[in-house]
Amino acid sequence: VADDQADAVLVERAQRGDRAAFAALVERYQQPLGSYLWRLTRDRELALDLTQDTFLRAYRAVAATSPGLLVRPWLYRIATNLAYDEFRRRRRFKRVVVGALEPPPGQDESVAVEEREVVHRALARLRPTDRAVLLLCAVEQLSYREVGVITGSSPEAVRKQFTRAKERFRLAYAEVVPKSLSQAS
Amino acid sequence: LRRDERVHHRLALLRISEPPIDVVDRVQERLDRVARPRPLLKPARVALLALSLVAAGLLVGSNAAFRRKVRSLGARLVV
Numbered sequence: 001v002a003d004d005q006a007d008a009v010l011v012e013r014a015q016r017g018d019r020a021a022f023a024a025l026v027e028r029y030q031q032p033l034g035s036y037l038w039r040l041t042r043d044r045e046l047a048l049d050l051t052q053d054t055f056l057r058a059y060r061a062v063a064a065t066s067p068g069l070l071v072r073p074w075l076y077r078i079a080t081n082l083a084y085d086e087f088r089r090r091r092r093f094k095r096v097v098v099g100a101l102e103p104p105p106g107q108d109e110s111v112a113v114e115e116r117e118v119v120h121r122a123l124a125r126l127r128p129t130d131r132a133v134l135l136l137c138a139v140e141q142l143s144y145r146e147v148g149v150i151t152g153s154s155p156e157a158v159r160k161q162f163t164r165a166k167e168r169f170r171l172a173y174a175e176v177v178p179k180s181l182s183q184a185s
Numbered sequence: 186l187r188r189d190e191r192v193h194h195r196l197a198l199l200r201i202s203e204p205p206i207d208v209v210d211r212v213q214e215r216l217d218r219v220a221r222p223r224p225l226l227k228p229a230r231v232a233l234l235a236l237s238l239v240a241a242g243l244l245v246g247s248n249a250a251f252r253r254k255v256r257s258l259g260a261r262l263v264v
Contacts, residue, residue, distance in 0.1 A: 019216065026209050034206025044204050052208045056215055116198040138196040166192045173195065 007071035014062050022062070025071070026055050032140065033079050039135050040083050040128070042120060050086065054079040073142065073149035080132050080150055087128050114181055122173040130165035137162045 007028075013021035030051055037054075038047035057078050065074070123131050129151075136147045137158070144155035144162075151158065245251055 019213075022216075023209060023213060026212050030208050031203075031206050034208070035203035038204055038206070039199055047204070048206065048208060048211075051206055052211050052215065055208065055212045059212075059216060112198060112201065115195065116201065119195045119198055134196060135199075138193055139199050166189065169196075170188060170192055173192075 011062060011069060011071060022059055029075050033075060036135060036140055037079055037083060039139065040131060050079060050082050053082055070149055073146040077150040084128055118177050118181060121176045122169055125172040126168055130168055133161050133165045134169055
């Protein structure tokens, strides 16, 4: 609630053209938004560009927003729509880059790193809409209501979509998981 | 339920590592660029100048008193 109030104050100041207030919003949300976009695209440069474009679009739109704006879902909605546009433009639906495995520092961690890469591969097999709902609900830990604001659906519809997306993810994971890892986990 | 828990556990692994994201300067720079009035492009400046000269010529040419003055000045010079 305190965060929401702080956001509301910053938005109000930004509406009056206060650039420092808008910069404070950027500081606050750039990391979570950028990480979300990186997980969605698996492309750091693209995630940086989309994060920047999200804030530029938000700056242009902030004057027209009404009081009581939920800043976090509003920004995630802009970011998600920009990512969808980019997927459509680049026809990346099936061409999401899956990064190379990071060097494992230890035995236990290497299993976690490998498993994380498998999770990324499984996510890359899903439709962008399923991927976004999984990331927003399970990784970003937004509420169904907030995700509903982002996707333009009711909280109940989000819950159903999340359940379906989890099932699709489970099947995709089973397809890409190497035998060594499935035995380990 | 366990299957569901496993899915949540796997997705939670994505939170462990994320690249640092810093776009504050980039955003500020872009906003500065948008806010700054853009100078007119060179061809646009030339076209504007030419248009102003034509407009001034037409304005002066359409003034009968000015035409008479120029004619008498010209005649005096010839004489």
